[in-house]
Amino acid sequence: MPPEPENAQKLNEPRPDSSKDTDEQEDGSEVEELATPSRLPPEEEETLLRESNDYKSVANTLFSSAKYENAINKYEEAAAICPHYLEYELAVLKSNIAACHLKLEQWKEAIKSATESLDGLGRLEKAQFGEKQAEGEEKGQVKEDADNDVVEEIVSSGAQKSAPAAREETAAEAARRKRYENMLRIKAKALMRRARARSELGGWSNLSGAEEDYKALSSMTNLSLADRRIVQAQLRTLPPRTKAAQEKEMAEMWGQLKDLGNGILKPFGLSTDNFKMVKDEKSGGYSMKFQNN
Numbered sequence: 001m002p003p004e005p006e007n008a009q010k011l012n013e014p015r016p017d018s019s020k021d022t023d024e025q026e027d028g029s030e031v032e033e034l035a036t037p038s039r040l041p042p043e044e045e046e047t048l049l050r051e052s053n054d055y056k057s058v059a060n061t062l063f064s065s066a067k068y069e070n071a072i073n074k075y076e077e078a079a080a081i082c083p084h085y086l087e088y089e090l091a092v093l094k095s096n097i098a099a100c101h102l103k104l105e106q107w108k109e110a111i112k113s114a115t116e117s118l119d120g121l122g123r124l125e126k127a128q129f130g131e132k133q134a135e136g137e138e139k140g141q142v143k144e145d146a147d148n149d150v151v152e153e154i155v156s157s158g159a160q161k162s163a164p165a166a167r168e169e170t171a172a173e174a175a176r177r178k179r180y181e182n183m184l185r186i187k188a189k190a191l192m193r194r195a196r197a198r199s200e201l202g203g204w205s206n207l208s209g210a211e212e213d214y215k216a217l218s219s220m221t222n223l224s225l226a227d228r229r230i231v232q233a234q235l236r237t238l239p240p241r242t243k244a245a246q247e248k249e250m251a252e253m254w255g256q257l258k259d260l261g262n263g264i265l266k267p268f269g270l271s272t273d274n275f276k277m278v279k280d281e282k283s284g285g286y287s288m289k290f291q292n293n
Contacts, residue, residue: 045083052082056093068100075100087124091117091186098193107201114194121187129180184222191217192227199234204249207242214238 039045059074079093094117101110169177195213198206214234217223223231261272276289 039085040083048081048083049086049089052078052089052093055081056096059096063096063100063103066103068103072097072100087120087127088183088186091120091124091190094120095186095190095193098190098197102193102197105200107197110197111194111201111206114190114197117190118187118194121183121190125183181222184220188217188220188222188227192230195234199238202241202245204242204245207238207245210234211238211242 040048055074055078059071059078062068062071062074075093075097079090079097082089082093084090094113098110098113098117101107101113191213195210195217198210198213214231217227217231218235258272265271265274274290274292276291277286278289279286
């Protein structure tokens with residue numbers, strides 16, 4: 001069952017105690033290639049974002065009431081009002097739309113919405129962190145924790161007491177880390193939703209894509225235990241499904257090509273059965289051999 005849709009507020013604002021179940025949002029501008037989209041005046045942006053959040057709140061209520069079609073409409077209205085450069089807010093909405101489509105078993109639409117969410121997060125990540133820096137942010141905490149574990153094992157308690165205290169995280173660093181954690185959280189949700197939709201829709205291309213999504217998820221450190229179990233199970237069951245779908249589609253393709261070839265050769269009294277592919281065991285290549293029936 002897909003996770004519940006997300007709420008969101010600006011990423012660079014502190015989260016109030018009463019909104020622990022809501023997602024924060026990003027207020028920074030986004031870039032596409034080297035161009036920076038023009039921003040609206042702050043007052044206008046705030047008004048539009050407030051209206052967008054109002055529609056989203058209505059959509060969340062509709063989702064909770066299992067009125068998924070109506071929820072989709074409200075999420076889309078929220079996305080239409082939201083300033084186009086607020087990638088995080090839009091990514092949350094698109095991911096929520098994907099959750100609705102999953103409930104309705106509309107797999108193609110779920111894939112489309114989840115992909116739009118992931119694309120927006122990718123642009124945001126590149127604009128605010130940069131690819132290499134973002135990779136370091138994601139892996140840094142794991143490495144730091146591992147290093148600290150080693151130090152505690154080999155350094156005496158006296159030496160530890162005399163060692164300088166670890167530098168405290170600045171407010172700016174904490175805000176940056178929180179923004180990145182929020183992006184990773186929505187990225188994981190969108191990937192889970194797209195992977196499930198691809199797996200349900202089936203076919204060689206979709207199953208291959210689902211494998212890629214689950215492999216990406218397997219490397220993320222912010223999954224819940226339940227989601228990680230789903231990922232591990234899918235990575236066990238998907239490869240044989242993908243291979244079977246590939247073989248089926250390849251057989252169908254060759255059958256269609258054979259029918260086409262027979263249609264072309266028929267006026268000459270020939271068919272594809274007159275041509276045989278022979279493998280050269282030394283080189284591994286193939287040659288075509290003509291044979292009369």
